[in-house]
Amino acid sequence: MRAGGLPDVGSAGNILEQSSDIAVYMDAGDTIQGISVNPESPALGCLDHWVGRPFKNFLTSDSAIKFTDRLAELSKSADGAVRAIELNHMDNATWEFPVRYTLHRIGDAGEVLLIGRDMQPLAEVQQRLVHEQLARERDQQLLRSEQTLFRVVLEQSETPFIIVEPEKARIRNINSAAASLLGSNPDTLTGNIMSQTFEGRRRGEFMEAMQSAANAESARTVEAVSRRNGRVFNLRPMFFRAAGESLLLCVIEPTDDNDATGPEFAHWLASLYAASADAIVLIDGKGFVREANEAFLVMVDAMQLRDVQDQSLSEFLMRGSVDLKLLLESAAKKGPIRHYSAQLKSAFGNRTPVDISISRLRQRGGELGFGLIVRDVSSNQLPDVEDANAIVSEEAMRNVMDLVGTASLKDLVSATSDVVEKMCIETAVQITNNNRVAAAQMLGLSRQSLYVKLRKHGLVNSDKDD
Known part of the structure; x- marks a missing residue:
């Protein structure tokens, strides 16, 4: 858009040189007749050897196609105005730089003037942004990997421990081993005030005792009683620093004399479960079979665990849902049931009179389930x-x-x-x-x-x- 009149400039060459980074004048045959490079753009170097040679010789293959199409568009334009075009120049096979050109038709003989702006600084900025973005994504991926590793180690650790924020007195992290001892699950306890997890503990007094034990020269513990199950524990705190933040690591040590939750006890318990002559079945709160030993599989004529897993226990009881409902309700309301007479049916329709004992269990993670011992009493x-x-x-x-x-x-x-x-x-x-x-x-x-x-x-x- 123009308004008023423009002066008749006699030194157009100086104006082009100062107002653009590069200016190229071509005849109708696309041969370069003149070229001007702004002294403020030393990255372009000396381009005098372009004069007298086709302009396309100094373009990449895809840019040469774009340039030919834009020239055709310029020749058809009535007012000689077309959209700007970005071209990638190539010289000496290894040197390449981008330039944004505007095309202007001069005279009636088909001459064309290209006024260009060096896009190399912008390209470098964009390239740095790309590199920064890639580096940021790599850092995020590394962070996610470290977080996953931390979560896996946290959950698989057999040592029950809690990570506490001393200033806020809140639980930052807790593993399943610690949450199970406290009678809850990690999702419920994470973010809670530490003192609220134990009986008769006020926030200020409890954290002072924990920090005092952590700062003591010799190892000291703090005795606490779980609010959920009444068990007594010794908490062994210690300070550590992560990313400049001071945190408190509390190892939970049960004081129960009969506590036997170590690996050896678990190994013996697993061996007893597998070798027991009585059928042992573990079901969830709705009565679906989760685990069963070999004796139960033999009793119901099942070849392997997956044949009974995720099926309702009522499928194997002659009175079906009636027996199952009575078992679950009685165990939930009255506690362990020693003797319940029923008949077990196999996959082939065989019936076996059995005596069932059932107890309510608290599984790892805090979910409720039931354990059953099924005895064959057909002979007596x-x-x-x-x-x-x-x-x-x-x-x-x-x-x-x-x-x-x-x-x-x-x-x-x-x-x-x-x-x-x-x-x-x-x-x-x-x-x-x-x-x-x-x-x-x-x-x-x-x-x-x-x-x-x-x-x-x-x-x-x-x-x-x-």
Whole structure:
């Protein structure tokens, strides 16, 4: 856009030399007729040898194509104005520099004037930015790698320890071994005030005791009681510095005389688990099998652990979800269950009468689960069951036989069915430990129907018992 008039300049060459880094004048055949280089751009060097030679000889291959297209665009332009173009020059095979040109048509003979700005300083800045970005990405990747390494070592360490910020008295990091001893998990404890993890400890007094023990010449410990499980520990603190920040490393030493959580104990426990003649099963809070030993696999006719893993334990119990629900609820509410009679079914339909013991467990990481010991009692329970059935059947049938001669056959059959019905209901109530809901599920009845039959057979004494 122009306004007003411009003076008639007689020294255009000096103006071009001072206002641009490089100016190139070409004839219609693209041969360089003149060239001017700004003295303030020594990086371009002396380009006098370009005169009389084609301009394309000093361009890279891709820049030569771009330049030919832009010249064609200039020749078709009515006002002789086209967009600027960036070209990469090449000279002596090893020297290359970028220049941003504006193209101007001069006269009617097809001459072209190229006024250029050296882009090498900008390219160097961009290159430095790229290098800085790459270096930053490498540093971030190294930092992530170090953080991952720290997390892995933290979690795999068998030594329970806590890293504390002394000024804020907050837990910076804690490994799973320490969190398990304290009755929680790392995610819950990280970021909490250290003193809140232990009973009867005030923030200021507790941190003073920790810092005093850490600064003592001889090794000293601080006794503390876990708020979550009541266990007593000795905390052995020590100071260390990381990136200029002072932190406190506290090693947790259990004082329990019967504590045996070392590697040797774990090895013996694993050996017992694998070699036990009784089936041992570990399930999560919903009843899905997580681990099972060889004895359990033999009992359910499974070839390997993955055949039973992640399946509900109810799949292997004859009464299915009824047994599982009773086991989980009883263990969660009443504590360990010593004897629970049930029948285990194998993958091929075989049934095995078993006695089940179940206890609630706190797994590593704080999640709740259950451990079961399953014993095969088919050899010693079968005679007892037969004797019991025989006794009950004989007594029940004697009552029925006393009615012969005093009642019709229809009434006798009805009485017999009532006796069997009462026996089944009594057995279901006994198995479920008087859990009416579970007994109804076991018998395939609604809860209301079960209550009606209990009253019918005199198995409830009052509405309070109901």
